[in-house]
Amino acid sequence: MAQENRARSGKPLDISQKGACPICTSLKAVQSDYIGSLDRRVAQRLCNFHTWLVAKLADAGAAADVFLSMLERPLEEDSGHKKCDLCAWMHQQEQRKFEELAQKLSQPTHPEWLRQHAELCVPHARKMLGRVPKELQAVITLAVQRQAAELKGRLTTLSRDARTGKTIHPGLLGRAAEYLVAMRGLVVKP
Ligand SMILES: [Zn+2]
Numbered sequence: 001m002a003q004e005n006r007a008r009s010g011k012p013l014d015i016s017q018k019g020a021c022p023i024c025t026s027l028k029a030v031q032s033d034y035i036g037s038l039d040r041r042v043a044q045r046l047c048n049f050h051t052w053l054v055a056k057l058a059d060a061g062a063a064a065d066v067f068l069s070m071l072e073r074p075l076e077e078d079s080g081h082k083k084c085d086l087c088a089w090m091h092q093q094e095q096r097k098f099e100e101l102a103q104k105l106s107q108p109t110h111p112e113w114l115r116q117h118a119e120l121c122v123p124h125a126r127k128m129l130g131r132v133p134k135e136l137q138a139v140i141t142l143a144v145q146r147q148a149a150e151l152k153g154r155l156t157t158l159s160r161d162a163r164t165g166k167t168i169h170p171g172l173l174g175r176a177a178e179y180l181v182a183m184r185g186l187v188v189k190p
């Protein structure tokens with residue numbers, strides 16, 4: 001798995017894909033790669049989310065070493081007050097992805113893609129707004145509103161159907177959650 005992840009993380013940001021936020025998708029791949037070949041020295045303090053992700057994705061030996069290091073100070077600190085090493089690393093990666101996307105969007109044909117097809121999640125769209133010129137800010141806002149209108153229509157149908165016991169909604173609630181708050185664990189604080 002680590003090898004497959006390594007291959008994926010090397011790819012540039014893919015803005016042509018549909019059905020998911022390109023920043024989320026790219027960050028997820030980079031994160032899986034990094035944790036899949038985790039260096040225990042760079043992960044001393046972890047938040048709840050990253051502790052579980054290390055348990056799931058890191059090599060067993062590396063995960064054991066990271067957890068041994070955390071066990072040395074079980075009561076010394078509260079992860080709510082200390083920064084998580086992996087959150088800090090992900091914050092840097094997020095900045096890089098924003099720069100990459102801003103650069104791509106500055107090319108003449110890409111605002112049209114953004115307007116018609118982009119599925120940027122709300123948190124990443126909001127962060128992008130401060131990084132692009134005014135014309136692109138308007139295009140990002142329209143893209144976000146387009147997705148909101150589409151989700152609103154589908155969720156309204158689901159809400160109505162659910163009252164009569166019909167609750168089939170392939171992927172809709174997950175898609176709505178991703179749009180609203182980004183993929184799980186991919187909103188990082190500096
Ligand atoms: Zn996103």
Ligand SMILES: [Zn+2]
Pocket residue numbers: 046047048049050084085086087088
């Ligand atoms: Zn974290």
